[in-house]
Each structure stands twice: as structure tokens, then as C-alpha cells.
Amino acid sequence: MQDNLIEIRKVKKVFSNEPQQEILVLDNVNFTIKKGEIIALLGRSGSGKSTLLRIIAGLIEPTAGEVFYQNKKVTGAAKGISMVFQSFALMPWLTVLQNVELGLEALGTPREECRRRALKAIDIVGLDGFESAYPKELSGGMRQRVGFARALVVNPTLLLMDEPFSSLDVLTTDHLRDDLLELWQEKQTKLDGILLVTHDIEEAIIMADRIIVFDTTPGCVKQSLPVDLPRPRDSESPEFRQLMDRIYTVMTSSADTESMVATGIDMSYRVPDAQVSELAGLLEALEEEQAEGALDFADLAEEVQLDMDEMLALTEVLDILHFTKSQDGSIRLTDAGLRFARADMLEQKTIFARHLMQYIPLVKYIVEVLRKRTSHRISKKYFLEDLEDYFSDEDTERVLRVIIEWGRYAELFAYDDNTGKLSLENPE
Numbered sequence: 001m002q003d004n005l006i007e008i009r010k011v012k013k014v015f016s017n018e019p020q021q022e023i024l025v026l027d028n029v030n031f032t033i034k035k036g037e038i039i040a041l042l043g044r045s046g047s048g049k050s051t052l053l054r055i056i057a058g059l060i061e062p063t064a065g066e067v068f069y070q071n072k073k074v075t076g077a078a079k080g081i082s083m084v085f086q087s088f089a090l091m092p093w094l095t096v097l098q099n100v101e102l103g104l105e106a107l108g109t110p111r112e113e114c115r116r117r118a119l120k121a122i123d124i125v126g127l128d129g130f131e132s133a134y135p136k137e138l139s140g141g142m143r144q145r146v147g148f149a150r151a152l153v154v155n156p157t158l159l160l161m162d163e164p165f166s167s168l169d170v171l172t173t174d175h176l177r178d179d180l181l182e183l184w185q186e187k188q189t190k191l192d193g194i195l196l197v198t199h200d201i202e203e204a205i206i207m208a209d210r211i212i213v214f215d216t217t218p219g220c221v222k223q224s225l226p227v228d229l230p231r232p233r234d235s236e237s238p239e240f241r242q243l244m245d246r247i248y249t250v251m252t253s254s255a256d257t258e259s260m261v262a263t264g265i266d267m268s269y270r271v272p273d274a275q276v277s278e279l280a281g282l283l284e285a286l287e288e289e290q291a292e293g294a295l296d297f298a299d300l301a302e303e304v305q306l307d308m309d310e311m312l313a314l315t316e317v318l319d320i321l322h323f324t325k326s327q328d329g330s331i332r333l334t335d336a337g338l339r340f341a342r343a344d345m346l347e348q349k350t351i352f353a354r355h356l357m358q359y360i361p362l363v364k365y366i367v368e369v370l371r372k373r374t375s376h377r378i379s380k381k382y383f384l385e386d387l388e389d390y391f392s393d394e395d396t397e398r399v400l401r402v403i404i405e406w407g408r409y410a411e412l413f414a415y416d417d418n419t420g421k422l423s424l425e426n427p428e
Helices: 049-056 096-106 111-124 140-152 170-185 201-207 238-252 255-263 276-289 297-304 308-320 335-342 345-359 361-372 380-387 393-409
Strands: 004-018 021-034 037-042 064-069 081-084 158-162 193-198 210-215 220-226 324-327 330-333 377-379 414-416 421-423
Touching (some): 004 049, 021 049, 037 201, 049 064, 210 238, 238 297, 276 297, 276 330, 297 308, 335 345, 345 393, 361 377, 361 380, 380 393, 380 421, 393 414
Parallel strands (some): 037 210, 081 158
Antiparallel strands (some): 004 021, 004 064, 210 220, 414 421
16 A cells, blocks of 8 residues: 555564574564554553564564565665664763764765754754753753654654653653654654554553554554544543543453463463562552442552553452452452452461462462472572473563562562572471
8 A cells, every 4th residue: 555654464573592492472463554643552561562663673574474664575774764762772972963963874974964964853852052962961851852863863754662751750751742742743854654662551542643552472463443532632531531441441351361360370371570569559459449349440550550561460460369350441359359458467468378379380389399398498490490491581580580579478488599599488
């Protein structure tokens, strides 16, 4: 199609650490970006959104599938596509002007034109007067403006943004986001499209003409939702709240999670980062708010001040532990969850221990191994080696760290960080 800026066809990406260990990150990803669209790619951390962005930019190759930019297949770094990163990625020894000029110098742009275009880009993003400043002299928001100037100076038609506001405070984010939308609406650049990766639902609704909700493990398109709201968008309007509720419903309606709750998980379950204090706090908050049945995710997230990633991680664990039941964008306490929320600390530990042993196989496995050992002690490395069959090295360490925290809280086993040994505190 002539009006398609980007077309993604059946993209798949597999990462391999070792021949026997392959991790499927993306699978059968299909969507298009039309000219004149801002698309938000919304999904949880670890769903492969950033990987897909790099495939679109031509920075990494897909394992299978194809990406077309302006009807031409992307086979390497594509001219006309620029990227803004979360981490700013500025050269600290270069001034603002020199950082912005970098991309043009790499393209072999003549010196005078390089200087002229860099100064114009700096002016467009509101940094006129800071050309000679170094990154250390700038606030986080100003550094990200340099990132935008560096991306825009090459006159791209497509701007890829990988969570560009996530390192900034709320006020700076709002200001920078408004300025970017103003640049877009007043056509101060040559951009024909923007693809924004985010895990912030409100940000996606404020920015996008269309939201592509990404599923996880592996990453794939779950649903595409149009945003038919006039700009500027009011996050307190009924229409905005309705769309937010709808997105939460899509993101929490996971057949995989429902299956895990119904049939149980196994050792390959990639435990989310969820601290016991957060799980307990959310259960207690639910008990206070759940006077008349289930609560909407959007309302609960606002009440407890959690972003989407944190909320979905916690509720996934609570569902698997059978403390809550999530369905159609709402959540309610089970009888066990209500008992936990109303119990004192010692009783909470007992309830948590019982549910860990019943619903988290890795916890049960660790306890059984410790019980069988005469010394009731074993090195953490023993379990790390077992988990290497299921996860990457990074995930292996993270999963076991979370499980150890849960088990220690429940007093199912102890752990000595100095020796790296797990043990039973009160061996039977």
C-alpha cells in the first residue's frame, strides 16, 4: 500500500545463548504504520517491544519475517529512520551542538550544512542558548531534548522512541511530551510517522492515534485499538477513562494466565519481580476498597499509585497464588486473599507459606531437596544449574532471587548471602 510507511510481516526473533537454549522473544508479529500516524506499542517489560524497534530500524535482523519501509525491504540501518533511547545515550565529552552533529557527520554531511542543521534542530527542541553546554550541565529533560534534536537533525520520516520519558519526572515528562506533540501537529519536521514504545497506558492514550497492545512470552500483537479522542486529551474525561479500562481489560485477559491459574505452573514459570511487601500491601488495599465486589484495574492502579508493569506483575502472582481472581479488567479477592488481608503478621506468613507450597513448584522443590539432605543445607548454585534449562542466565538469577525472598518471608527456608547456602531453619 502506498500510504504504508512501515509494514511488518510475520516477524519472529529467537535469541540463542547456547545451542540447546533458545529464547523465543517475538513470534508472528504483523502490523502496519500509515503515513500521518502516531502508533503506541504498549506492553509489559520483557515482551520484546524494544527488540522489535531495533528490527524495524535495521539494527538487528529478524530470525524470520520481513520489515518494509516505504515499500522497500529493510536489510540494514535504514536511511530516514531515527531512534530516541530511554537512556539519552549522549557523549559526555561532547557539547550539545557536537552531540547533535554526530549523526550528520556519520552521513558525510558537509561541515557548514552540518552546523546549520544542528543549530536548527537545537532551536526546534527548545535548547537554543545551550549549544556549548556539556551533558553534565543539563537536567534529565534537557538531555532528552538533545536526544530528540540528534534524532530529528537527519530529517527522518519515521521516529522510533523507546520509552523516551520513563527516566524523567512527571512534570518534565508532561512538558516534553506536549512539546513533541506540538512539533508533530504544526509539522515543524519532515516526520510522516512516530512509533512509541511504552508500558504506560495513560501515555499511550495521550500520544497515539492507534495503540497496539503487545502480548508477552513471546511478544506478539494482541489487539489494535484506535484512539478517537480530540487533542489535547483530558485524562479525567469519561471517554479517556473508558478507553483506559478497555486497555486494562485487553491486557489482563490472558489465556496463558487463566490457564496457569486453572491448571498450575511448572518449573519454567518466569516469576515476575514481586516483593512480598508489595503483594501484602496490594491485598490489604483491595480489602479496604472491595466493599461491593470487584474493582477496576485502572481505579486500583490509581489508588495504590502503581504503573501498569508493577500492577500486572503483582496481580499475576496473586492470581497464581489464588489470593485474587482477575477477569475482564477487574480484580477481586478470593476467600484466601481476604483471610490473608485480615490476618496478623504471623498468620499471614502461615497462609503465604501454605499457598507457596501448593501453587509454586519451585518453592516446593527447594524445600523437598533441603529436607532430603542430611545437613538440610545446599548451595544456591545447585538450583541455578537446574533453572538454566529453562531461562537465560539473567532470568535464572532473577527468578531464584525472587523465590528465595518469598521462601524466607514464609519461613520455609533460610538463606545466607555470605556463603550462598540455603538451609532449613527448623529441620524436621
